[in-house]
Amino acid sequence: xxxxxxxxxxxxxxxxxxxxxxxxxxxxxxxxxxxxxxxxxxxxxxxxxxxxxxxxxxxxxxxxxxxxxxxxxxxxxxxxxxxxxxxxxxxxxxxxxxxxxxxxxxxxxxx
Amino acid sequence: xxxxxxxxxxxxxxxxxxxxxxxxxxxxxxxxxxxxxxxxxxxxxxxxxxxxxxxxxxxxxxxxxxxxxxxxxxxxxxxxxxxxxxxxxxxxxxxxxxxxxxxxxxxxxxxxxxxx
Numbered sequence: 633x634x635x636x637x638x639x640x641x642x643x644x645x646x647x648x649x650x651x652x653x654x655x656x657x658x659x660x661x662x663x664x665x666x667x668x669x670x671x672x673x674x675x676x677x678x679x680x681x682x683x684x685x686x687x688x689x690x691x692x693x694x695x696x697x698x699x700x701x702x703x704x705x706x707x708x709x710x711x712x713x714x715x716x717x718x719x720x721x722x723x724x725x726x727x728x729x730x731x732x733x734x735x736x737x738x739x740x741x742x743x
Numbered sequence: 744x745x746x747x748x749x750x751x752x753x754x755x756x757x758x759x760x761x762x763x764x765x766x767x768x769x770x771x772x773x774x775x776x777x778x779x780x781x782x783x784x785x786x787x788x789x790x791x792x793x794x795x796x797x798x799x800x801x802x803x804x805x806x807x808x809x810x811x812x813x814x815x816x817x818x819x820x821x822x823x824x825x826x827x828x829x830x831x832x833x834x835x836x837x838x839x840x841x842x843x844x845x846x847x848x849x850x851x852x853x854x855x856x857x858x859x
Contacts, residue, residue, distance in 0.1 A: 666847070675747075675852040676786070676835065721785060730776050731848060733785040 634659045636722050638734035645712055645741050653707040653737045655696075655722035663724040665689075665698055665705040666731065670719045679707075679720070712741045747851035749836055755857045761824045764854045766836030771816035773839075776848065777809070780833040789834075792819045826858045 639654040657663065667679040667689070680689030685700035694709045705722060722734040746769040756762050766775065774793055778786040789809055790798040798811040812820045823830050833853040 676837075676850040678847055678849075681847060730788050730791055731786075733787075735785045 634663070634724060634726055634732045636724055636732055636734035638720075638722050638737050641719075641736070641738035643737060643739050645739070647714055647741055647743050648711045649741075651707070651709040651712045651716075651739065653720055653722075653739070655705045655707065655734060657703050657705065657722070657724050659703075659724055659726055659732075661726050662700075663726045665696070666723040666725070667694070667696055667705070667707050668721040668723060668733075670721065670736075672718065676721070712739070714741045714743055717741045747836055747838060747849060749834075749851040749854050751854055752852065753855040753857075755859065756826050757859055758827055760826055761822055762826065762856060763820050763822045764834050764836075766819045766821070766851060768817045768838055773816070775813065775819045776837045776839075777811065777819075777821045778835040778837060778850075780835060780853070782831065786835065789821070823856065826856070828858045831856060831858045 635658045637656050664683045666681045668676050669679045670676045679694055680691040680696060682689040682698035685698055688695055688697045696705050696707045698705055717740050719736045719738045721736045723731040725731050748767045750765045774791055776791055777789040779789050780786045788801050789804045790800045790811055792798045792811050792813040794813045794816050808824050810822045833855045835853045836851040837848040839848055
């Protein structure tokens with residue numbers, strides 16, 4: 633079956649540090665890949681996506697590249713801010729139009 | 744984007760009772776999804792609700808426990824029946840917007856249920 637594996641959190645960084653949150657997946661076919669973010673007290677929202685191999689999704693300074701050879705979709709940001717503190721979920725869709733989510737990674741950015 | 748409203752936003756329930764969660768979307772959508780997020784865990788799909796047909800349940804979820812209604816293209820309800828403390832979770836409604844098959848979902852803010 634389909635599955636998504638994320639690095640465990642929490643990840644604690646200082647402001648302006650470089651961020652990487654690892655995500656690998658197992659899926660049949662060619663899934664679309666997503667990063668969702670859940671800020672404190674808010675609902676889940678889409679951060680970025682990539683629909684085919686070698687695509688790079690980007691938004692708000694975050695980037696992730698769809699790597700089919702390593703079945704990965706790692707989230708990166710060059711300089712994090714306190715406002716980036718949230719829980720980040722990696723997810724995939726194999727065309728069923730319902731998502732399989734990873735376990736989530738909590739990011740805490742300290743001033 | 745889509746505006747998705749869920750009610751109630753939170754509730755405290757007694758063991759053995761049932762609670763119905765409502766999901767209202769600001770525009771017509773074909774498919775609506777119900778997810779569960781147990782404390783400290785990820786989201787798990789409960790079922791997919793299509794208008795005019797029975798909901799499709801994922802493995803581990805059954806209609807008797809989580810009956811779903813989908814009377815029109817903007818509204819759905821999820822009932823959590825005969826609740827136990829293990830049902831304490833956040834229940835989220837979501838819809839797909841944009842081009843078909845993109846998998847981009849919009850979520851409501853969730854209904855946080857605590858079962859005593």
